[in-house]
Amino acid sequence: MYQMVQYNVLVVDDEKEIRDAIEIYLKNEGITVLKAKDGIEALDILHQHEVHLIILDVMMPRLDGISATYKIREQKNIPIIILSAKSEDTDKILGLQVGADDYITKPFNPMELVARVKSQLRRYVSLGTFEGANKVIDLNGLTLDPVSKEVKAHGEIVKLTPIEYKIVELLMTNAGRVFSISEIYERVWKEPNYNAENTVAVHIRKIREKIEIDSKNPRFLKVVWGIGYKMEK
Amino acid sequence: MYQMVQYNVLVVDDEKEIRDAIEIYLKNEGITVLKAKDGIEALDILHQHEVHLIILDVMMPRLDGISATYKIREQKNIPIIILSAKSEDTDKILGLQVGADDYITKPFNPMELVARVKSQLRRYVSLGTFEGANKVIDLNGLTLDPVSKEVKAHGEIVKLTPIEYKIVELLMTNAGRVFSISEIYERVWKEPNYNAENTVAVHIRKIREKIEIDSKNPRFLKVVWGIGYKMEK
DNA sequence: AATTTTCTTAAGAATTACTTAAGATTGTAT
DNA sequence: ATACAATCTTAAGTAATTCTTAAGAAAATT
Secondary structure (H helix, E strand, C coil): CCCCCCCEEEEECCCHHHHHHHHHHHHCCCCEEEEECCHHHHHHHHHHCCCCEEEEECCCCCCCHHHHHHHHHHHCCCCEEEEEECCCCHHHHHHHHHCCCEEEEECCCHHHHHHHHHHHHHHHHHCCCCCCCCCCEEECCEEEECCCCEEEECCEEECCCHHHHHHHHHHHHCCCCCECHHHHHHHHHCCCCCCCHHHHHHHHHHHHHHHCCCCCCCCCEEEECCCEEEECC | CHHHCCCEEEEECCCHHHHHHHHHHHHCCCCEEEEECCHHHHHHHHHHCCCCEEEEECCCCCCCHHHHHHHHHHHCCCCEEEEEECCCCHHHHHHHCCCCCEEEEECCCHHHHHHHHHHHHHHHHHCCCCHHHHCCEEECCEEEECCCCEEEECCEEECCCHHHHHHHHHHHHCCCCCECHHHHHHHHHCCCCCCCHHHHHHHHHHHHHHHCCCCCCCCCEEEECCCEEEECC
């Protein structure tokens, strides 16, 4: 998705089937899912984990969705998406209008759910409510601007392809940390690595060609033998 | 807020719940809130009090939001934020853009409302009577005048449709920043994107046809492969 | 020093993303 | 009701990127 950040979404619904279904759809997008079956449990999880968005069923045993919304708002400013059955009283949903950021009626289209979740996360991040990531990163003259998506090396703008950019972004935002090829693959492609060792290596090569003066003696993108690659801090 | 100034915000909505909720959030930020339940009442209050910003519901009995916007603009230059339900016709809201400075769809996140209110107030105050929002943007000869809503390329006025204008405005006020197709769709249409990739692409094409000399080699509206589009700074 | 493993490099094939055109649909004005 | 304009959909063409294959070089191991 957006900026190489790992998002945690809390799904609160009393039906296990729904919780699990949503989990599948979101995991597919590289989003981590936490689950709770009622409002009380939800508040509990909120205390223990960093959560970036909540999907909340209106009708729940123990602390229903509406009350939960208020409780959550007292503590956190994270986006809330309300889930409700079509049949349920419109007035109730109206009352929610001030507390929630969006709502979806059941049955829902998985694509729609995913789109709305992503959209809210994006807004949350771009509103700056969520600390992080719009600063230019500068590592000894290699710079990355996450807003304009521009990378400069030795003062020159480097034209990177989307995958190359994502790899550079991952390594630069975690400069000094070594990533195995598998890890790079999984975090950039958002799917498990099966046989992609070479694929990543090829991209590393292309990147070096573009950002390094002498790609045989890389100053920025270094290999850590037998382990992986890192960006020099 | 900073600057020790007392701001007065007028909230115009026919639902009491919403008026009250907004009052709570804004008071929390040290902002004074005045309330009206329709356009007529709003104009009344405007005559009696100094108001720095208005939050206006589109759908209201007696003098609806749209007409109210025009009436207010005849007299004052203060920022107007439009509130509208998701269901309400996007085109109508688009048309409104002429009078308003920002708009928010219900349901909304209180934090977002507060953020937008503060941002408008900051602009209004720090730039005198307005200026900021009303400055002509000039990017190497492509100009956009937010007051007359006119775009000129190579000295000629370009006739843009409402959607086209909104896209150009978004890109020009954030020149250099890359927007994904999803982001463009969400910020212009105010709803999450699932399948509108092509829709946006078509508008981009139409815009290029109008503002570029050679739309095959665009000088202003550039693509960033695999990521999105941007307006050249 | 020989062998194995891991990494680098190159070129062409496959895939994906973008552009463009034309017609269908929707909305607005007369 | 009709005409007109704006917007959306579909589909095909074009450009750019990504992947695969395979061979050679460097580091580690024996």
